Amino acid sequence: MTGLVLFDLDDTLVDRSAAFRRWAAELCADRSLPAGAFEWLLAADRSEGFFAAVRARFGLVDDVWAQYRRRMPELVTCRPGVLSLLTGLRxxxxxVGIVTNGHADNQLGKIRRTGLDRAVDGWAVSGELGVRKPDRALFAAAAAACGADLAGGGWxxxxxxxxxxxxGRAAGLATIWIAGGRPWPRDLLPPDHTCDTVEAAAGWILPA
Structure with missing residues (x-):
């Protein structure tokens, strides 16, 4: 197996879900949103047209999207064990690299504020390159940023x-799914391995 290991960013290396909950709580408090707004925001998260729907539902006139992009990098966290995992792999x-979808300012802010920029060899962000996962081109760009390529496989x-x-499978990589207690979708081929936390992936990548 080649030495290349690529990681997703949101809800893999950083806790994006917890950061979104904090952002939603701040929005409710700062804008004095009505009862039930927090629960609605959590339920609607990642839905198409989310920010337009937020403005329309609560009558907000400011740019919620711009505020979100500024604030989320400040709210995400990366567990010490995750940083130790990356350091150990290197x-x-x-x-070791990061391959992530998202706007460049938002995703690069998360990478730099959490110290991940010092813990990996490189990264590829869809907003910078104009191509999104699951397109093989983004995985190839991440590999190249790490001084590697996809020809020899990896994780x-x-x-x-x-x-x-x-x-990842289509890009020729072995795969580890961070399940977090969720069941695997029945309509997709299963991953090579499943772990509940990213730290546990070390057992497959660096077997004793």
Whole structure:
């Protein structure tokens, strides 16, 4: 197995879901939104047209989207064990990278504020390159940023069944799904391995 190991960012290396909950709570408090607004925001998260729907539902006139993009990098966290995992992989000679969908300012802000920029060899962000997972081109760009390529295979670790696991497999990578207690979708081929946390992936990538 080659030394390349690629990781998704949101809800794999950083806790995007917890950050969104904090952002939603702040929005409710700052704008004095009505009862039930917090629950509605959580339920509607990642839905198409989310920010337009937020403005329309609560009568907001300011740019909620711009505020979200500024604030989310400040709210995400990366567990110390995750940083230790990445450091350990690199110490073992692996090339370690991040491959993520999202706007460049938002995703790069998360990478830099959490110290992930110092813990990996490189990254590829869809907003910078104009191509999104599960497109093979984004995985190839991440590999190149790490000084590697996809020809020799490697690993893709992520929480999204379609973007990370199906996309990683199509790019020629072995896959580790970060399930977080969720069941695997029945309509997709299963990953090579499943872990509840990203730290546990080390057991497959660096077997004893």
């Amino acid at each position: 110490a073992a000679g692996r090339r 893709m670790v992520g929480d999204n069944p379609a973007d990370d696991i199906a996309g």
